[in-house]
Amino acid sequence: MIRGLVRFLDERSGTAPFVKKALRYVFPDHWSFLLGEVALYTFVILVGTGIYLTFFFEPSTASTYYAGHYAPLRGHEMSVAYRSAVDLSFKVRAGLLMRQTHHWAADVFVASIVLHMLRVFFTGAFRKPRDLTYYLGLTMLVFALLEGYLGYSLVDDLLSGMGLAIGYSVLMSVPFVGANLALLVWGAPFPGKAEFWSRMYVAHVFLLPILIATLLALHLFLVAARHHTQFRESRRTTEKKVVGVPTFPGYAPRSLGLFFSVAAVLFLLGGLVQINPIWLWGPYHVAQGTNGAQPDWYLGWLIGALRLVPNFDVTIGDYTLVPNAFWGGALFPLLVFMLLYLVPWLDRRATGEYGFRNLLDRPRDAPWRTALGAALFAWVFVIFLAGASDRVFVSFGISYVAQLWIYRVLVFVLPLAALIVTRRFCLALQESERLGQIRKQAEAEARGELPQTEQL
Amino acid sequence: MNALRRWAIALGVLALGRKQRRPRFADRPRIVPPGAPDPRAEWLVLGLLLGAAAAAAGFVVVYSFNHLSHQTQYLGLSLGLAFAFTAAALVVVAKRLVVTEELEEDYPVPGHPTTQEELEQLVAEGGDRFTRKRLLLTGAGAAAGALGAALVVPALSLGPFFDTDALYETPWRRGRRLVDEHGKPFLLDELERETFYTAYPEGADKEEVGSPLVVVRFEPSELHLPAGRRDWAPGGVVAYSKICTHAGCAVALFRKPTFRPVEPGPALICPCHYSTFDPTRGAKVIFGPAGRPLPQLPLLLDRENGELLAAGNFSGPVGPSWWGVRSKAPRNPS
Numbered sequence: 001m002i003r004g005l006v007r008f009l010d011e012r013s014g015t016a017p018f019v020k021k022a023l024r025y026v027f028p029d030h031w032s033f034l035l036g037e038v039a040l041y042t043f044v045i046l047v048g049t050g051i052y053l054t055f056f057f058e059p060s061t062a063s064t065y066y067a068g069h070y071a072p073l074r075g076h077e078m079s080v081a082y083r084s085a086v087d088l089s090f091k092v093r094a095g096l097l098m099r100q101t102h103h104w105a106a107d108v109f110v111a112s113i114v115l116h117m118l119r120v121f122f123t124g125a126f127r128k129p130r131d132l133t134y135y136l137g138l139t140m141l142v143f144a145l146l147e148g149y150l151g152y153s154l155v156d157d158l159l160s161g162m163g164l165a166i167g168y169s170v171l172m173s174v175p176f177v178g179a180n181l182a183l184l185v186w187g188a189p190f191p192g193k194a195e196f197w198s199r200m201y202v203a204h205v206f207l208l209p210i211l212i213a214t215l216l217a218l219h220l221f222l223v224a225a226r227h228h229t230q231f232r233e234s235r236r237t238t239e240k241k242v243v244g245v246p247t248f249p250g251y252a253p254r255s256l257g258l259f260f261s262v263a264a265v266l267f268l269l270g271g272l273v274q275i276n277p278i279w280l281w282g283p284y285h286v287a288q289g290t291n292g293a294q295p296d297w298y299l300g301w302l303i304g305a306l307r308l309v310p311n312f313d314v315t316i317g318d319y320t321l322v323p324n325a326f327w328g329g330a331l332f333p334l335l336v337f338m339l340l341y342l343v344p345w346l347d348r349r350a351t352g353e354y355g356f357r358n359l360l361d362r363p364r365d366a367p368w369r370t371a372l373g374a375a376l377f378a379w380v381f382v383i384f385l386a387g388a389s390d391r392v393f394v395s396f397g398i399s400y401v402a403q404l405w406i407y408r409v410l411v412f413v414l415p416l417a418a419l420i421v422t423r424r425f426c427l428a429l430q431e432s433e434r435l436g437q438i439r440k441q442a443e444a445e446a447r448g449e450l451p452q453t454e455q456l
Numbered sequence: 457m458n459a460l461r462r463w464a465i466a467l468g469v470l471a472l473g474r475k476q477r478r479p480r481f482a483d484r485p486r487i488v489p490p491g492a493p494d495p496r497a498e499w500l501v502l503g504l505l506l507g508a509a510a511a512a513a514g515f516v517v518v519y520s521f522n523h524l525s526h527q528t529q530y531l532g533l534s535l536g537l538a539f540a541f542t543a544a545a546l547v548v549v550a551k552r553l554v555v556t557e558e559l560e561e562d563y564p565v566p567g568h569p570t571t572q573e574e575l576e577q578l579v580a581e582g583g584d585r586f587t588r589k590r591l592l593l594t595g596a597g598a599a600a601g602a603l604g605a606a607l608v609v610p611a612l613s614l615g616p617f618f619d620t621d622a623l624y625e626t627p628w629r630r631g632r633r634l635v636d637e638h639g640k641p642f643l644l645d646e647l648e649r650e651t652f653y654t655a656y657p658e659g660a661d662k663e664e665v666g667s668p669l670v671v672v673r674f675e676p677s678e679l680h681l682p683a684g685r686r687d688w689a690p691g692g693v694v695a696y697s698k699i700c701t702h703a704g705c706a707v708a709l710f711r712k713p714t715f716r717p718v719e720p721g722p723a724l725i726c727p728c729h730y731s732t733f734d735p736t737r738g739a740k741v742i743f744g745p746a747g748r749p750l751p752q753l754p755l756l757l758d759r760e761n762g763e764l765l766a767a768g769n770f771s772g773p774v775g776p777s778w779w780g781v782r783s784k785a786p787r788n789p790s
Binding site: 024025026093094096097100101129162165166168169170172173175176178179180182183184185186187188189190191193199225226227236239240241242243244245246249250253254256257258259260261263264265266267268269270271272285286287288289290291292293303306307308309310311312313315318319320321323324325328329356358390400401 | 488519522527528529530531532533535536537539540542543544546547549550554555556557558559560561562563564566611612614615616617618619620622623625637654656662663664665666667668698699702703704705706707708709726727728729730731741743744745746747748775776777778779780781782783
């Protein structure tokens with residue numbers, strides 16, 4: 001049977017040599033290399049559950065009154081979009097499972113991309129010849145954030161509406177062209193024309209998924225074309241030779257096992273752990289808002305930044321140069337992503353290294369890079385935490401105002417502290433490693449063995 | 457009976473018998489290095505696969521019920537377990553049933569210098585016959601730029617890109633009645649002091665940013681409105697746009713001091729980023745990120761029936777700030 005299949009395919013596609021090469025493609029082994037795979041498999045689940053949801057969801061802002069089984073909403077005025085999302089949760093069998101799994105998968109998708117990016121950064125895997133791969137991955141992160149935002153905005157529950165109002169305001173706040181851009185996207189002043197919902201929908205279910213899938217394919221192609229990086233684990237792993245398990249028979253069952261594990265975790269979460277219970281939020285109306293509202297985790301850094309900025313608009317006479325929301329909502333993420341896009345270039349400038357790098361650094365091997373990365377991470381993370389200060393107030397009773405002032409100080413102090421501590425920590429690790437080697441060598445000499453001259 | 461026994465034996469052999477394979481590629485060197493069989497692992501994999509099958513079948517069963525309580529939980533549990541068993545089976549296969557080789561492979565060559573040069577040559581020679589390259593490139597640039605513009609311009613139909621006048625429009629004008637969400641007018645005498653009300657313009661779209669108001673009644677002596685707004689609050693009732701000037705959320709919280717001497721004064725608060733406005737002082741920003749006060753709506757009292765009416769439009773444009781938010785006054789749609 002195998003022989004027949006192989007012959008059938010080879011005679012029609014001529015790809016037998018390619019397939020053989022692919023099956024013996026070598027995967028270096030390290031747990032941190034799986035993060036990107038988790039993102040890939042989560043994307044597969046997102047597409048699958050997402051397609052299912054499109055069969056039931058109606059992206060329309062037409063007004064309607066709920067008359068379904070869920071008593072607290074009965075008789076309420078709401079959009080058709082929101083009603084269909086409630087109906088697909090309560091009336092469609094397995095609908096809620098798919099919706100919750102889709103939502104969990106979105107959260108895990110962004111999380112795994114971010115962790116993957118951190119791994120790539122701290123091991124220096126972004127260096128030539130993989131800088132292009134890195135840019136593609138970073139662009140996918142941007143699209144994934146936008147995709148997630150559009151996804152929970154489409155439902156038109158109260159939190160969706162508040163999130164869209166903030167998104168609209170941030171776009172409005174762009175100097176010189178903000179209002180024009182916002183009117184272009186929304187079609188009219190907030191909450192926008194009815195067509196805005198079609199625009200969001202087509203972006204969420206078609207444009208962005210296609211873009212992400214295309215970039216994903218390119219990303220994987222580049223990974224395979226330049227091969228995986230590896231740690232310097234033994235004397236066999238060098239800049240010239242990659243060592244690892246071949247796709248078949250060793251790696252395929254491992255990777256498939258990872259796929260099914262990801263699917264298992266996501267569907268267990270989707271079935272057992274409630275997420276975004278839209279029927280509790282209720283439909284959105286312009287005049288309504290709720291206290292303690294939080295976005296999905298991956299937008300927490302932006303809400304934190306929007307809250308931290310003190311109250312001022314920059315004005316020249318009657319002209320408003322910089323409306324306040326610009327600082328936290330637009331400039332902050334732009335700055336972070338600009339820094340991330342500049343990483344390969346900055347690293348080349350700082351180290352003067354222009355060669356090919358197939359071997360990874362351990363974080364301690366590049367103390368400055370690791371320390372600067374830790375500083376940037378600490379900066380974003382402390383702002384992310386600031387976004388949760390209202391919840392902290394509710395849970396622990398620490399005054400919101402006091403927290404805000406603490407965070408306003410920490411935003412400057414913590415990155416600096418992270419920089420200094422991380423750098424020292426890296427140097428200390430290097431030092432202890434060097435001492436360990438000297439001791440080993442001395443002990444070997446004392447035992448009368450040959451002195452070890454080789455180092456890993 | 458006999459037939460039954462023969463069927464049972466046949467099934468047993470099918471299920472349990474191990475096939476002796478004749479080595480088909482014995483004459484060639486092996487690609488995958490040999491490894492010893494591990495019958496216990498095989499049993500384990502079988503068990504896990506049967507577990508996956510049982511869980512997946514359970515999913516189908518749970519699905520086929522109409523209105524089972526906790527159906528979503530059972531569906532998630534069964535499907536999740538089916539995936540988990542499959543994953544476990546694959547991990548056992550990977551760890552114990554296939555050979556884990558460690559192969560070495562050369563990294564791809566950094567580049568192909570000769571081919572790179574040939575490509576360069578190819579492009580150069582392909583354009584040999586052009587003598588006015590710079591001129592033609594200018595022409596091509598013009599064509600590409602104009603074509604690009606022509607293809608992008610239709611995107612402007614998405615919205616009014618240049619005309620931002622709509623942002624100044626609100627439905628409030630002199631004489632328009634304040635009504636609640638059911639259309640009932642606001643009567644001064646029915647308003648309790650220091651209580652938070654939401655009002656809409658009678659007969660207008662409630663879902664416009666320019667519509668909703670927060671209405672609070674104070675003792676007139678407590679109000680310290682900006683100059684020129686003395687008569688904007690008949691009976692001590694102030695009305696502000698309910699849309700936050702920071703990020704467009706509804707200003708949905710009201711802080712009411714329960715014991716004046718020790719507590720901070722009354723405040724309107726937006727729950728999105730906690731911009732805090734003082735309603736007794738023209739909604740001045742006292743905390744949080746908002747860059748300008750909430751626009752105030754001047755009110756009139758209808759002496760005949762005690763209803764509250766708008767005395768004009770807001771003190772400034774409503775909604776989140778943009779470059780032109782301070783340059784024009786709000787107006788009614790024409």
